[in-house]
Amino acid sequence: MNDDLWLDRPLVLPWLKGRWTDLLELKSQNRLPHALLINGPEGIGKACFALALANFMLCRDPQGTSACGQCRSCELTGSGGHPDLYQLCPDEPGKPIKIDQIRELTKFIYSTAQQGGYRVVIIDPADSMNINAANALLKMLEEPGENTLLMLLTHRLGQMLPTIKSRCQRVDLPPAEVEMATKWVATQLEVESDEAAQLLVIAHNSPLQALAYKQDDLLGLRAKVLKGLADILKNRSSSIEVAQQLFKEDLELILGWMYSWMVDIARLSENEADPEILRHSDARNMLLALARKVSSRKLYEYADLVQEERKGLMFRRNPNKQLLMEKLLSEWYSLPRG
Numbered sequence: 528m529n530d531d532l533w534l535d536r537p538l539v540l541p542w543l544k545g546r547w548t549d550l551l552e553l554k555s556q557n558r559l560p561h562a563l564l565i566n567g568p569e570g571i572g573k574a575c576f577a578l579a580l581a582n583f584m585l586c587r588d589p590q591g592t593s594a595c596g597q598c599r600s601c602e603l604t605g606s607g608g609h610p611d612l613y614q615l616c617p618d619e620p621g622k623p624i625k626i627d628q629i630r631e632l633t634k635f636i637y638s639t640a641q642q643g644g645y646r647v648v649i650i651d652p653a654d655s656m657n658i659n660a661a662n663a664l665l666k667m668l669e670e671p672g673e674n675t676l677l678m679l680l681t682h683r684l685g686q687m688l689p690t691i692k693s694r695c696q697r698v699d700l701p702p703a704e705v706e707m708a709t710k711w712v713a714t715q716l717e718v719e720s721d722e723a724a725q726l727l728v729i730a731h732n733s734p735l736q737a738l739a740y741k742q743d744d745l746l747g748l749r750a751k752v753l754k755g756l757a758d759i760l761k762n763r764s765s766s767i768e769v770a771q772q773l774f775k776e777d778l779e780l781i782l783g784w785m786y787s788w789m790v791d792i793a794r795l796s797e798n799e800a801d802p803e804i805l806r807h808s809d810a811r812n813m814l815l816a817l818a819r820k821v822s823s824r825k826l827y828e829y830a831d832l833v834q835e836e837r838k839g840l841m842f843r844r845n846p847n848k849q850l851l852m853e854k855l856l857s858e859w860y861s862l863p864r865g
């Protein structure tokens with residue numbers, strides 16, 4: 528991994544530079560709104576972007592379009608302890624932001640003495656506020672007080688209350704442009720651009736997710752899953768043996784891959800389309816062979832089954848993962864066998 532990584536310092540990622548310049552332009556004209564709704568796909572760097580803007584607003588000696596990185600204020604932001612920066616997120620990932628948390632924020636906004644500059648709030652993800660929390664935030668959005676900037680981050684705009692949306696200025700961050708993202712991922716990970724491109728495909732074009740995939744060796748896991756599936760079809764291993772190898776891995780992720788492979792080949796066998804449409808080049812040969820042998824109806828049925836089990840994993844507390852994999856893989860074995 529490149530030592531110069533973004534993680535400990537808020538950097539604006541290359542594909543977000545255009546929006547960055549726009550906001551700084553507004554700031555220089557004293558027209559920066561007091562509430563921004565920062566919207567964009569998952570894993571493109573929204574949190575870094577917001578933190579970089581907070582850093583810039585709080586910096587005592589900004590240099591052109593970036594914070595100085597040296598002043599006391601930059602130091603405090605970097606260590607996560609700036610008294611005028613308030614970052615609000617759920618107590619646990621995936622849980623809602625509750626009204627008590629917004630009450631704490633209210634105290635910060637209305638009763639804390641400022642250190643002489645801006646006060647900045649980042650709410651991430653803002654769509655996780657429950658309805659009471661969102662309503663409690665409304666008043667603050669109307670009258671946040673002087674020199675205050677609130678940034679609400681979301682990748683699920685549809686789940687934001689209209690009343691919240693209408694009180695913020697929307698900043699739409701674009702998805703990462705493929706060529707730029709490939710180059711960036713390759714540089715960060717110090718890998719060839721082919722590998723970077725493949726990581727990006729399985730990460731649905733999210734550069735940050737691509738980095739996480741590499742760190743967790745998810746390409747390795749993916750190769751293991753593909754080999755297991757091929758071994759079952761070719762009778763080299765039984766579905767029970769492969770289930771045994773896989774059930775302790777991240778099944779939500781594996782089932783997500785299986786689902787997208789099935790949808791890919793169902794599309795292919797339905798349209799007799801150009802195999803080039805297959806996005807998952809690593810699984811290509813097996814998927815093409817299945818597309819020739821299995822009807823699209825059966826493939827969709829299997830995709831539905833996978834998806835249903837995946838939902839079960841997300842919502843049920845404690846499914847028997849080994850049995851679940853055995854079931855899915857024995858159906859997998861039967862797929863081309865009628």
Ligand SMILES: [Zn+2]
Pocket residue numbers: 585586587588589594595596597598599600601
């Ligand atoms: Zn500074």
